[in-house]
Amino acid sequence: MDYLNQGNQGQFYPKPDNHLVLAIICTAFCCMPLGIYAIVKANEVNTLYNTKQYAQAEQAASDAKKWSLIGICISGVFIVIYLLFYVIMIVSAVNNY
Numbered sequence: 075m076d077y078l079n080q081g082n083q084g085q086f087y088p089k090p091d092n093h094l095v096l097a098i099i100c101t102a103f104c105c106m107p108l109g110i111y112a113i114v115k116a117n118e119v120n121t122l123y124n125t126k127q128y129a130q131a132e133q134a135a136s137d138a139k140k141w142s143l144i145g146i147c148i149s150g151v152f153i154v155i156y157l158l159f160y161v162i163m164i165v166s167a168v169n170n171y
Contacts, residue, residue, distance in 0.1 A: 087128040090135040092119035097138055100145040108145030112138045 094116040101109025115138035122131035 092116040104149035105145035112141040
């Protein structure tokens with residue numbers, strides 16, 4: 075039972091997923107500032123869980139996922155705007171000939 079800890083009342087708290095892979099993908103391919111913040115939050119999950127701060131570990135895991143997804147979505151919006159800009163420029167260049 076390496077992945078479970080026992081609390082004072084005999085309750086078991088499973089270790090939350092820290093979403094570190096998602097944060098790294100966000101940092102490498104999408105939005106670096108939000109990805110770095112997500113990596114910091116993902117690393118806090120393990121620290122908080124090991125110090126038996128289970129609620130804070132769950133919150134840090136939730137924050138890591140939230141900021142990673144926000145970074146990915148923001149990057150997606152910028153990519154769409156970028157592609158639209160180039161499509162409009164190509165269409166206007168073709169129409170001028």
